[in-house]
Amino acid sequence: MQHSGRQAAGERPSLTQIADVFTRYANFTLGGGSATTAVIHGEIVDKRRWVSEEQFALSFALGRLTPGTNLLAFCVGIGWILRRWAGAIVALLAASVPCTLFVMVITVLFAEWQENPFAQAAIKGAIAAAVAVTVKTVWTIAHPYFRPGNRIRVVLIGTAAFALHASAGISPIDVLLLAALIGFFLPEPS
Amino acid sequence: MNIVLLYLLLLKGTVTAFAGLASLPVIQESLVNHYHVLTNEQLNEAVVITRSSPGPVGLYIVSVGYFVAGLPGAVAGWLAMITPALLIIPLVHFVGRRMEHPRVRSVLQTVVIASAGLLLAAAIPLGRDGLTGPVTIVIAAVCFLLLLTTKIDTLWMMLTAALVSLTASAFGLMAYL
Numbered sequence: 136m137q138h139s140g141r142q143a144a145g146e147r148p149s150l151t152q153i154a155d156v157f158t159r160y161a162n163f164t165l166g167g168g169s170a171t172t173a174v175i176h177g178e179i180v181d182k183r184r185w186v187s188e189e190q191f192a193l194s195f196a197l198g199r200l201t202p203g204t205n206l207l208a209f210c211v212g213i214g215w216i217l218r219r220w221a222g223a224i225v226a227l228l229a230a231s232v233p234c235t236l237f238v239m240v241i242t243v244l245f246a247e248w249q250e251n252p253f254a255q256a257a258i259k260g261a262i263a264a265a266v267a268v269t270v271k272t273v274w275t276i277a278h279p280y281f282r283p284g285n286r287i288r289v290v291l292i293g294t295a296a297f298a299l300h301a302s303a304g305i306s307p308i309d310v311l312l313l314a315a316l317i318g319f320f321l322p323e324p325s
Numbered sequence: 326m327n328i329v330l331l332y333l334l335l336l337k338g339t340v341t342a343f344a345g346l347a348s349l350p351v352i353q354e355s356l357v358n359h360y361h362v363l364t365n366e367q368l369n370e371a372v373v374i375t376r377s378s379p380g381p382v383g384l385y386i387v388s389v390g391y392f393v394a395g396l397p398g399a400v401a402g403w404l405a406m407i408t409p410a411l412l413i414i415p416l417v418h419f420v421g422r423r424m425e426h427p428r429v430r431s432v433l434q435t436v437v438i439a440s441a442g443l444l445l446a447a448a449i450p451l452g453r454d455g456l457t458g459p460v461t462i463v464i465a466a467v468c469f470l471l472l473l474t475t476k477i478d479t480l481w482m483m484l485t486a487a488l489v490s491l492t493a494s495a496f497g498l499m500a501y502l
Contacts, residue, residue, distance in 0.1 A: 203339040260493075273444045317435050
């Protein structure tokens with residue numbers, strides 16, 4: 136691991152300890168993943184000294200660039216740095232099983248509640264809020280790139296993707312592949 | 326629907342998305358528009374469910390799986406959610422050294438921006454199904470303004486929206502939801 140900086144000073148944790156930390160801190164992300172990552176940082180860098188600051192940063196940055204749920208990729212990265220494959224798998228299970236069970240219970244209850252007219256009214260209100268959240272997420276995704284010198288590029292690519300899918304009916308995967316090609320041949324002006 | 330096919334379709338969504346809800350357009354395209362095993366309403370509900378639970382947003386895929394095929398579908402959703410996370414292992418191993426290459430950075434950037442545009446396109450049918458009367462339209466507009474101007478947690482926002490809607494229906498405004 137010569138590219139990930141010096142090793143942390145603490146002892147290498149057992150799989151049980153990895154499972155314990157990720158079960159406790161990776162399943163509650165109210166307020167967004169960044170808050171969760173901050174809590175995990177406090178636990179594994181500052182308090183337990185399992186990984187160095189550089190190793191943490193490497194896993195965090197690459198987690199953001201890995202497809203799917205960034206937080207899970209981040210946990211796998213840390214698990215892998217700590218105990219290779221066994222650590223990665225344990226971290227992934229610990230960070231995903233409890234919250235998945237929770238969502239399954241809510242989903243099942245949700246189907247039951249749909250029969251009740253008052254519950255339906257409440258659900259309609261929550262869904263209206265969810266539409267707003269979805270639209271806001273568009274900005275959350277795009278804004279890290281919306282910086283001086285790059286704004287026209289962000290607007291053009293975002294609008295083109297929107298129009299190709301919404302108006303021209305091109306499938307999302309094809310739009311993303313096209314975007315990747317454009318990114319490869321037309322790098323960001325530096 | 327065959328569970329393996331469902332897993333692959335959900336995986337197609339998660340593996341091409343770089344943020345929680347960014348996989349939504351791909352899921353919508355395949356399960357709602359192409360295979361007709363899910364409705365836009367259920368997709369909306371899946372988003373509501375994850376937003377009202379403490380886990381990451383990407384968990385909505387578990388609810389989607391449940392709506393399509395019950396408990397086995399939920400397991401397929403969980404697998405589709407966790408599979409892409411393993412891709413970080415080769416990344417941590419090799420790509421860590423090439424991060425400064427302009428083309429690598431540029432490709433990741435254009436893909437992320439395009440996925441934002443796609444998400445906006447996906448919000449249109451979600452809005453059409455979810456915003457059916459003055460009450461829900463006002464709720465969505467107020468929530469959007471609050472999201473832009475404050476740091477209110479989305480869980481509280483959804484709970485309040487549910488309460489407002491519930492109150493409106495208790496006052497006999499069911500037809501305006």
